[in-house]
Amino acid sequence: MQGLLEYVRMVTWQEVVMWLIGGLLIWLAIKKEMEPTLLLPIGFGAIMVNLPMSGAVTQIENGVTEVGVLDTLFDFGIANELFPLLLFIGIGAMIDFTPLLTNPKLMIFGAAAQFGIFFTLCMAALLGFSLNDAASIAIIGAADGPTSIFVANYFKSNYLGAIIIVAYSYMALVPIIQPPVIRLCTTRKERLIRMDYTGTEVSKRTKIVFPIVITVIAGLVAPKSVSLIGFLMFGNLLRECGVLNSLSETAQKVLANLITLFLGLTVASKMQADRFLTQETLMILLLGLFAFIFDTVGGILIAKFYNLFARDKINPMIGAAGISAFPMSARVVHRLGLQEDHGNHLLMHAIGVNVSGQLASVIAGGLILKLLG
Amino acid sequence: MRWNPSAFLEALPIALEGWLGVIIVIGLIVLIVYGFNFFFKD
Numbered sequence: 001m002q003g004l005l006e007y008v009r010m011v012t013w014q015e016v017v018m019w020l021i022g023g024l025l026i027w028l029a030i031k032k033e034m035e036p037t038l039l040l041p042i043g044f045g046a047i048m049v050n051l052p053m054s055g056a057v058t059q060i061e062n063g064v065t066e067v068g069v070l071d072t073l074f075d076f077g078i079a080n081e082l083f084p085l086l087l088f089i090g091i092g093a094m095i096d097f098t099p100l101l102t103n104p105k106l107m108i109f110g111a112a113a114q115f116g117i118f119f120t121l122c123m124a125a126l127l128g129f130s131l132n133d134a135a136s137i138a139i140i141g142a143a144d145g146p147t148s149i150f151v152a153n154y155f156k157s158n159y160l161g162a163i164i165i166v167a168y169s170y171m172a173l174v175p176i177i178q179p180p181v182i183r184l185c186t187t188r189k190e191r192l193i194r195m196d197y198t199g200t201e202v203s204k205r206t207k208i209v210f211p212i213v214i215t216v217i218a219g220l221v222a223p224k225s226v227s228l229i230g231f232l233m234f235g236n237l238l239r240e241c242g243v244l245n246s247l248s249e250t251a252q253k254v255l256a257n258l259i260t261l262f263l264g265l266t267v268a269s270k271m272q273a274d275r276f277l278t279q280e281t282l283m284i285l286l287l288g289l290f291a292f293i294f295d296t297v298g299g300i301l302i303a304k305f306y307n308l309f310a311r312d313k314i315n316p317m318i319g320a321a322g323i324s325a326f327p328m329s330a331r332v333v334h335r336l337g338l339q340e341d342h343g344n345h346l347l348m349h350a351i352g353v354n355v356s357g358q359l360a361s362v363i364a365g366g367l368i369l370k371l372l373g
Numbered sequence: 374m375r376w377n378p379s380a381f382l383e384a385l386p387i388a389l390e391g392w393l394g395v396i397i398v399i400g401l402i403v404l405i406v407y408g409f410n411f412f413f414k415d
Contacts, residue, residue, distance in 0.1 A: 104406040111399035118388035126381035128374040134384060206409040213405055221398055279374060359402075360395050367394045371387050 010052035014273035021271075022046035025165075034172035037257070038145065038264045042165065045070065045268020057269055070269035073262060078153055078160075083263045084146035085231045090256025091146065091358075092235020093248045095326070097210060099352035100359075101202040106318070106349065108302065110356025113322025114364040115298025116141035120291040121368075127283060133157050135368050137284050140167045141291025142361035143174070143325040149267070150228055151365050154373065161270030162281040166288035174328040177292050182320050182336060185300040190307075191340045193315040197348045207240040218363055224373055225366020232362055295323040299353070314349070321350040324357035 025043030029036035048056045049070060057068035077083035100106060117138045124134035136157035139148050148167040152160045170177065183191075211233035218229040238248040270276075303319030317336055321329045330350035337346040 101406055101410070104403045104410070107399050107403050107406075108396070111396045114395045115392055118392040121388045121391070122381050122384045125384035126377060128377045128380070131380065131384060131387075134380075200410075202410065203413040205413040206406070209409060209413070210406070214402060217398065217401060217405075221394070283374065356399070360399055363398050364391065364395045367391045367398075371391055371394075 007052045012052075012273065014277050015050040015052065017277060018050035018271065018273045019047050021276075022050070022268075028169075028172070032172075035168050037260045038168050039172070041261060041264025042168070042268050042271070045265045046271040049268055049272050057272065068269070070266060073266040074269050077259075077262060078149065078266055081150050081153055081227070083259050083266065084149040084153075085227055087146045087256060087259045087263065088228065088231040089235035089238070090251045090253075090259065092211070092232040092237075093239045093251040094256070095232075095236055095239075095355060095358065097207065097236065097355055098202055099348050100355045101206055101210065102198070102200050103349070103352055106352040107356040107359070108306075109299050109319040109353045110322040110324070110358075110360040111363075112302035113295045113299030113319065113324070113353075113357050114141070114360050116291040116293065116295030116323075117361075117364050117368075119294045119298075120287050123290060124283075124287050127287070129280075129283075131372055133159060135372050136160075136163055137287050138291060139163075139365055139368060140170065140284075140288040141295050141323075142365055143167070143171050143292065143295065143323050143329075144358065144361045144365075145171070147228065147362055147365040149263070151368060154224075154369055158275070159280060159284055161267060161276055162284045163288075164267045165271070166284055170288050170292050171325045171328070174292070174323070174325045175332050177289070178296050178320055178323070178329065178332045179336060181293050181296045182300065182317055182333070185297055186304075186316050188340065190304070190316050191336065192344065193313050194341070194344050195315055195318075195346060195349050197345070204240070204242070208237065211236040211240070214359070218366055222363070222366035222370040224369040225363065228366055228369075229362050292323065296320045299323065299357075315344075315346055318346055318350045318353050321353040322357040322360065324354065324361040326354050326358050327351065329357070330354040 022043040025039045028034040029040035056070045058071045121138035124137045132155035136152035139151040152163045215230045215233045219226040299319030299322035303316035307313045317333045321333045333350040334347040337344040
């Protein structure tokens with residue numbers, strides 16, 4: 001009996017808090033359907049790694065090191081950036097760049113909406129984080145999980161677990177975070193602006209050359225981002241080339257699902273109570289929110305600036321979709337447009353900006369690696 | 374964790390360069406895509 005209770009007595013209150021956090025993530029995934037593919041494995045993993053002397057993570061007992069499977073997976077798939085990059089092939093294969101190629105000027109709003117990342121970098125540095133940690137936290141504003149993992153891991157950030165949880169949680173909360181910010185930054189008159197959608201055809205050749213050119217440009221500007229953007233664009237080339245449909249489907253479904261599964265569990269290995277329950281995690285939570293809000297503000301303000309000179313005004317709300325959280329952000333803008341005017345359909349424009357935000361966030365990640373790496 | 378204004382000042386030019394960098398790269402891509410749309414027609 002004594003032996004059976006040995007580990008029960010070792011449970012700390014911090015571990016119990018982590019079980020509750022794990023339970024909360026599982027609840028959000030199942031009940032609220034918030035990013036379930038990631039929050040569910042992360043939540044379950046958080047419980048696994050916070051059991052006393054858990055065999056899922058590396059333990060040293062009587063001077064003998066016993067390597068845990070989650071740490072093995074971490075070294076195999078995250079420490080060398082393999083999982084986020086493989087996931088990018090799947091994401092690239094899922095993205096349809098047509099709305100963006102139809103109306104290329106929309107890309108500028110996606111670029112502008114990366115403002116939150118760089119503003120948060122300064123704020124995190126001001127709050128006392130090292131520049132590398134500040135950059136890892138700021139990239140939460142990319143609203144793109146694999147980019148956050150890639151950058152935070154590249155800088156060997158101590159806060160990887162917290163950064164991933166915050167990034168995915170806020171991505172799921174975009175429909176709650178963005179509407180009040182959008183309303184605050186725009187007038188009703190601006191929200192009522194209608195935009196015509198012409199739906200111009202884009203040639204197949206453009207769709208094929210586009211991912212190749214983007215890789216070359218990003219590679220020339222920020223060589224460290226080649227793998228990041230290259231894998232994304234390779235996935236897109238699989239989709240658009242027209243001769244590798246089965247590979248494209250595999251990348252979109254099987255590959256993306258498998259990697260997501262391992263990624264969630266593996267990230268949880270960094271959620272041990274002693275590392276996670278810190279004042280810094282709370283600050284990362286706040287800074288992540290800050291990044292999402294200022295991404296939204298940046299996109300809207302540039303759209304408003306554009307309207308000062310443009311003959312055909314655009315609805316500045318679409319600037320908010322540049323945050324990249326695809327496709328939630330575009331849906332939020334579309335819904336807000338319809339709330340103001342039942343005939344105002346902004347979805348295709350917002351999708352174009354949203355996709356450009358996806359691209360711009362990866363480029364922003366690459367530039368951060370270049371500037372601080 | 375300590376308030377660190379000097380780190381803020383160190384981060385500021387990096388952040389500005391990064392943000393402008395994203396806008397310039399994307400701006401370049403916009404021009405290229407307009408070029409594609411002009412020259413490539415199915």
